[in-house]
Amino acid sequence: MSDTRYICPHSSRPTWRRDRRKNDALADLFSRRPLHYRAREHLFLEGDSCEGVFLILSGTVIVYTMTLNGQRQIQNFAGAGELLALNFSGNHTTSAQALTDVTVGILPRLAFNQALQTSDRFRPTIFERIDEMLDAARRQAMLLGCKGALEKTATFLLDLENGGEGSQGQFIPIPMSRCDIADFLGLTLETVSRMLGRLKRQDIIDLPRADCFRIKDPKRLAQIAGLETDFGHMCGNPDRF
Amino acid sequence: MSDTRYICPHSSRPTWRRDRRKNDALADLFSRRPLHYRAREHLFLEGDSCEGVFLILSGTVIVYTMTLNGQRQIQNFAGAGELLALNFSGNHTTSAQALTDVTVGILPRLAFNQALQTSDRFRPTIFERIDEMLDAARRQAMLLGCKGALEKTATFLLDLENGGEGSQGQFIPIPMSRCDIADFLGLTLETVSRMLGRLKRQDIIDLPRADCFRIKDPKRLAQIAGLETDFGHMCGNPDRF
């Protein structure tokens, strides 16, 4: 698709998620009454009335929606420092499920709106987050609409690495199942497994166990993910090796 | 993907775009200095510095991003009453191109921020729009990640119909090319054409010319789009007829 008359982006614009550990003006407001959820518990369901805005203090939350025929699209794996249910209408438009054990702070809708109105420190922070969410949604659309299975998987691994500390060459945990990854990337769990296997066999990643990995060749991984121009012409090549 | 332990949505939640013709508190603020663009002109490019927020007064704008290997993902076809460049950081994260001739109002960043701060009528309107944009992005992710080609095409037609007036059974123009539709749905233009042909042959839509259509069987179209539970079990059936 697309033809030559469309104009290319000025930069590759990696737009990684901001550092989630600096919780800025938020933590103090939200930490009034922290709540705990066990892994697999639901924080809320699509359609539920929305009591307030959530700030994740620890753990990871799966934000997803379901189709009528029972397919799940994971919108986001939200980690510490991220906001949930930042909608201003009455009801939740997604479901949220704890992937790991999770702690959240809740800011009731009224207090949230009030803070938006009064606090000149709070408002820009919220808008910054909204920006990030919109941008993340756009990148997700690009991923789902434009990329192939290997590209998607590579992108996912790079995002995972970037979500963790700046741990160069260290092992990074994969907290979610293959099924979760598949529902996030719009693939099947078998395909995800195959693509991981391919990256492993090509010596681009280390995958000693199913639930953690290490990037051995960041450059090639980025190329495969479509984040750098590809000089080696080895992007979509088959497995044979 | 997905298995039985995930919980289904409470409602089908069609969440159609709001009526764009009621421009609420926005029109007066934005209409100070209206600008005109010819079809195919660019309003701005990804990476450009962002002078202000755009309100579309008339026409349709293609909001898109490009991958490094030259693929285009159309994020949105934005019509009259919709906001563009509602980002709070310095640079545009998408490109915007006029599909038809377009008139827009621009509100400079400073004035926008000020209005947000001071006007209690303006702020909720903006948040409402942000909600809509986030929700649209989520639905787009579902479309791209979960749906097949026929499902996507049907969904697109229903969205188009809903974007126009509440014209029951009337012909609806298709202002964009097959290529645009394809880049929006994550398909090829050939596949889009084939799916439209299939819907036409099955007597679900009328397609007398390439650039307008009419829905003949809304119920079946909605079923195919995955918006209603399917009793006929004819959703994914092949073309043969």
Added chain:
DNA sequence: CGGTCACTTGACGTGACTCAAGAGTAGTGG
């Protein structure tokens, strides 16, 4: 009337899904 352009249609190839079997890994109980 001939040229250009977008759309349509067909034949073919292939990437990802489906179905099904096997391999780890963790947890439980004797």
Added chain:
DNA sequence: CCACTACTCTTGAGTCACGTCAAGTGACCG
């Protein structure tokens, strides 16, 4: 410590939906 179970993950073989390539059709325009 070693079965035995119950997972999830991996791997393979076959199928199908969608993409690719290419030819054909129709509308618009000079």
